[in-house]
Amino acid sequence: MSTGSDWSVGDWCRHTRHTTRCRIIDRQSIWNETVFRVWLPTKDAIIRARDSDLAPLASLKQPIGRIGLSAVRAYRRRRLEQEHRERMATLDAAETSLPDLNAIMMLRVGPGFASESSAAAGA
Known part of the structure; x- marks a missing residue:
């Protein structure tokens, strides 16, 4: 040099x-x-x-922290976005795979369950 x-x-x-x-x-x-x-x-x-x-x-004294901090921020932002997408995909998959709870109740208890339970609550 x-x-x-x-x-x-x-x-x-x-x-x-x-x-x-x-x-x-x-x-x-x-x-x-x-x-x-x-x-x-x-x-x-x-x-x-x-x-x-x-x-x-x-x-030339350029603080490495200034470069490193922006790189860390970018990495963390990408990682959080990726985790968010993964969690949302998991929730979407869970919502589509859950059957209708009313249909399950009708199969297990029968169609008159809702009217019987409301009559029992009133008595």
Whole structure:
């Protein structure tokens, strides 16, 4: 990894003003000042940068928690949606397989059960 004015074409570095990583695609020396053309992959742009605008990639401190947290959230959301679909499918299957309870009561007790039970409750 290069540092300072030792940057060469193809090196990855950090652009300090854009606070993002960049790749050097061209190097020019003009009036004793080194100017680079760098590609910013996060913005899909090619810009000019001075030597003072570039820093080693190790100085780019992006908290892993920010990346990890969004990945965990996405995984948990997919998992919860999958569990919800599975539970709803189980409930749907149970509803379609349950026979009509009134038909079962009529077979077991007989058709006059409802009228007998209401008469017994009134007495």
